[in-house]
Amino acid sequence: xxxxxxxxxxxxxxxxxxxxxxxxxxxxxxxxxxxxxxxxxxxxxxxxxxxxxxxxxxxxxxxxxxxxxxxxxxxxxxxxxxxxxxxxxxxxxxxxxxxxxxxxxxxxxxxxxxxxxxxxxxxxxxxxxxxxxxxxxxxxxxxxxxxxxxxxxxxxxxxxxxxxxxxxxxxxxxxxxxxxxxxxxxxxxxxxxxxxxxxxxxxxxxxxxxxxxxxxxxxxxxxxxxxxxxxxxxxxxxxxxxxxxxxxxxxxxxxxxxxxxxxxxxxxxxxxxxxxxxxxxxxx
Amino acid sequence: xxxxxxxxxxxxxxxxxxxxxxxxxxxxxxxxxxxxxxxxxxxxxxxxxxxxxxxxxxxxxxxxxxxxxxxxxxxxxxxxxxxxxxxxxxxxxxxxxxxxxxxxxxxxxxxxxxxxxxxxxxxxxxxxxxxxxxxxxxxxxxxxxxxxxxxxxxxxxxxxxxxxxxxxxxxxxxxxxxxxxxxxxxxxxxxxxxxxxxxxxxxxxxxxxxxxxxxxxxxxxxxxxxxxxxxxxxxxxxxxxxxxxxxxxxxxxxxxxxxxxxxxxxxxxxxxxxxxxxxxxxxx
Numbered sequence: 023x024x025x026x027x028x029x030x031x032x033x034x035x036x037x038x039x040x041x042x043x044x045x046x047x048x049x050x051x052x053x054x055x056x057x058x059x060x061x062x063x064x065x066x067x068x069x070x071x072x073x074x075x076x077x078x079x080x081x082x083x084x085x086x087x088x089x090x091x092x093x094x095x096x097x098x099x100x101x102x103x104x105x106x107x108x109x110x111x112x113x114x115x116x117x118x119x120x121x122x123x124x125x126x127x128x129x130x131x132x133x134x135x136x137x138x139x140x141x142x143x144x145x146x147x148x149x150x151x152x153x154x155x156x157x158x159x160x161x162x163x164x165x166x167x168x169x170x171x172x173x174x175x176x177x178x179x180x181x182x183x184x185x186x187x188x189x190x191x192x193x194x195x196x197x198x199x200x201x202x203x204x205x206x207x208x209x210x211x212x213x214x215x216x217x218x219x220x221x222x223x224x225x226x227x228x229x230x231x232x233x234x235x236x237x238x239x240x241x242x243x244x245x246x247x248x249x250x251x252x253x254x255x256x257x258x259x260x261x262x263x264x265x266x267x268x269x270x271x272x273x274x275x276x277x278x279x280x281x282x283x284x285x286x287x288x289x290x291x292x293x294x295x296x297x298x299x300x301x302x303x304x305x306x
Numbered sequence: 307x308x309x310x311x312x313x314x315x316x317x318x319x320x321x322x323x324x325x326x327x328x329x330x331x332x333x334x335x336x337x338x339x340x341x342x343x344x345x346x347x348x349x350x351x352x353x354x355x356x357x358x359x360x361x362x363x364x365x366x367x368x369x370x371x372x373x374x375x376x377x378x379x380x381x382x383x384x385x386x387x388x389x390x391x392x393x394x395x396x397x398x399x400x401x402x403x404x405x406x407x408x409x410x411x412x413x414x415x416x417x418x419x420x421x422x423x424x425x426x427x428x429x430x431x432x433x434x435x436x437x438x439x440x441x442x443x444x445x446x447x448x449x450x451x452x453x454x455x456x457x458x459x460x461x462x463x464x465x466x467x468x469x470x471x472x473x474x475x476x477x478x479x480x481x482x483x484x485x486x487x488x489x490x491x492x493x494x495x496x497x498x499x500x501x502x503x504x505x506x507x508x509x510x511x512x513x514x515x516x517x518x519x520x521x522x523x524x525x526x527x528x529x530x531x532x533x534x535x536x537x538x539x540x541x542x543x544x545x546x547x548x549x550x551x552x553x554x555x556x557x558x559x560x561x562x563x564x565x566x567x568x569x570x571x572x573x574x575x576x577x578x579x580x581x582x583x584x585x586x587x588x589x590x
Contacts, residue, residue: 098569147516147518148519166515166516166518167515167516169516196516206512206516206517207518209508209509209512209521210509210512210516210517210518210520210521211518211520211521213505213521214505214518214520214521214523214524215520216557216560216561217501217505217524217557218520218524218579218583219560219575219576219579220553220556220557220560221497221498221501221553221556222579222580222582222583223556223560223575223578223579223582224493224549224552224553224556225493225494225582225586228490228493228494230585230586230589231450231451231589232431232451232453232480232490232494233490233494233586234431234450234491234494234495234498235432236494236495236498236499236502236527237493237494237495237497237498238586238587239498239523239524239527240498240501240502240523240524240527241583241586242583242587243520243523243524244576244579244580244582244583245580245583245584245587246580248573248576248577248579248580249573251576252569252572252573252576253569255560255561255563255564255572256564256565256569256572259561259564259565262561262564263561263564265508266557266561268508269504269505269508270554270557272504272505272507272508273500273501273504273550273554275504276500276503276504276507276539277500277539277543277546277547277550279539280539280540280543280546280547281540281543285382285536285537285540288536288539288540289532289533289536291503291507292503292528292532292535292536293532294507295502295503295506295507295528295532296506296528296529296530296532298506298507298509298528299502299506299525299526299528299529300529301514302509302514302517302522302525303522303526303529305514305515
């Protein structure tokens with residue numbers, strides 16, 4: 023590890039989250055250098071423009087000399103990129119990824135046999151609805167907690183340095199296991215998007231101007247990037263299905279209450295759900 | 307029928323929708339009189355204040371002399387109110403209700419044996435998320451279509467007069483069968499709210515500040531009035547369950563795609579759903 027005197031950064035993946043990281047680096051640590059690599063020259067050039075001392079690189083090799091590297095590619099390709107970076111010769115770079123499903127990434131990196139001591143799995147929770155660098159903003163790093171999910175392989179020093187770096191960027195860091203993260207995201211993000219895609223597939227025979235606001239409001243989450251969500255559903259399919267089964271049971275339970283002879287049970291259940299949502303909204 | 311020279315209106319139920327109707331009458335037909343009846347003196351007084359020539363009445367009997375009466379009570383009590391109004395002596399008032407589940411109301415009125423020729427079942431689709439007169443606005447009548455669901459019992463003249471009246475109030479009138487209405491609302495409004503209540507019941511073990519925007523955005527619909535939604539789920543439970551079963555099948559189908567060896571099927575399905583939602587949003 024090259025310590026906490028971060029001078030030179032690497033970024034692999036110049037999409038929504040990568041663009042936000044570049045913008046945040048430019049603002050919080052303006053004297054540092056950023057090397058940007060992305061398969062799309064357009065994306066890489068866009069992000070490079072947002073950081074005054076950044077440089078686009080055509081291959082991943084030049085990142086070996088960085089103090090810290092962020093991997094913000096689509097979730098399906100993150101593990102491969104992390105393993106390649108870990109195996110670059112003469113590199114002691116800290117590596118932080120931003121994928122929204124952690125167990126699959128952590129497992130694939132472990133299976134590769136690479137020494138993963140320098141790799142700190144992460145996920146900025148504000149990594150939003152739509153993909154692509156055009157929506158990028160420093161807010162994605164700072165607006166919501168930045169979760170880190172260290173494993174037994176993660177070096178204590180790497181974890182400590184990752185926390186220091188993210189806090190310098192203005193992030194609130196929260197630590198949890200990859201399993202806990204994936205369950206939280208399955209319930210809180212992946213299932214809601216699955217719900218939106220399922221609902222959006224049902225309403226097309228109805229005249230659009232007759233579809234009520236609640237249908238539109240929920241199905242609107244299916245307007246997200248299909249490739250990104252296809253990757254996420256596949257990467258976290260086990261936890262997603264577990265959350266979905268719980269959700270389906272809950273649907274059945276409430277629907278059954280609608281047929282009970284007395285209305286009290288249904289009313290109590292809906293009142294309880296409303297109280298939880300009101301409490302959540304009052305927290306903000 | 308007293309014709310289309312509407313001079314005197316009745317309103318039973320001074321909640322969100324009733325308040326909107328009063329405000330709209332005051333604006334579109336300012337020289338007419340409005341008699342308001344509600345079990346809650348507070349609600350009735352509030353709505354009466356919004357219409358310059360309105361008067362609160364303690365019983366339903368004085369409404370007999372009205373040209374047209376709107377019934378906007380909670381959905382569970384609408385049929386009973388309509389039957390009472392139909393049976394008032396010496397009344398030829400047009401009666402329009404605003405309940406968001408039509409089959410149960412129409413069936414209960416038919417079972418009563420009352421002559422339902424003057425009754426035109428209706429539903430303003432903008433009858434929104436939250437209940438209570440404080441949120442009432444003329445927009446609920448005009449912002450979205452006002453659906454009428456005539457049956458074999460509905461008189462042709464009553465239907466024609468109801469359309470004329472609603473159009474004078476600025477509403478866009480759409481006609482469909484009670485069955486088609488209840489299927490549309492089950493899919494477009496009742497199922498989305500059931501989804502919100504089910505999701506809101508699942509997330510409480512997670513720390514609130516870590517729950518992503520999509521969870522919050524969908525579960526927020528469970529912040530609606532629990533009593534109103536309990537009534538609606540019960541009134542339309544058969545169609546709600548049918549829509550729910552279709553939705554659960556769709557959830558299973560998409561979730562199964564996440565485990566297929568090649569990602570193409572899932573991606574195609576999500577892309578298709580996104581296209582439908584984009585098209586819906588572009589319609590507005």
